[in-house]
Amino acid sequence: GDSVTQMEGPVTLSEEAFLTINCTYTATGYPSLFWYVQYPGEGLQLLLKATKADDKGSNKGFEATYRKETTSFHLEKGSVQVSDSAVYFCALRTVITQGGSEKLVFGKGTKLTVNP
């Protein structure tokens, strides 16, 4: 079945450091890909998404490019801030039934801590 593998954490960085969180996927067809973020005490929030190959999703300085050839969707940010400390989840959307239901398949999550 469809699956997502993401970099194990935790990841600890200093402010202004470069961030990469690796994510690879296995899926039939052409899934949509997502990064969700969970801040302490809050729900999962969509950070960015890409719906087809070579699409680049971006938001709040974060970027990820849908790479079909390497089945990857790595998350990057050039300069992290303390406020970026959170758990990051890579996910893919798979359609369960034709024209209908869908579900998200998640990776295990990567906890990022950014120190001042």
Add this chain to the structure above:
Amino acid sequence: EPEVTQTPSHQVTQMGQEVILRCVPISNHLYFYWYRQILGQKVEFLVSFYNNEISEKSEIFDDQFSVERPDGSNFTLKIRSTKLEDSAMYFCASSEWSNSYNEQFFGPGTRLTVL
């Protein structure tokens, strides 16, 4: 900004007891979901719900689980006889449509602890 809400934030129960986890999806959304995350493990899909019926359920969603939309606003997950292994964070989500351009909006989760 509209958001998905969940109650309670933390539920502690004894093994064998029934629990009901409550969710209020975003008001104009038509698709509803439950996911769970056992501590340290992946977020896993449980069930999707549309037009007052289950669209799809995972192998985790056995006869002990049920979902209901009892009125126009709430969406509930019931576990009839809880087991220790049901201890997890349960997330409710909703989406307006089911296509590539619509995201699922998640609630903050209910942490269920089964003793």
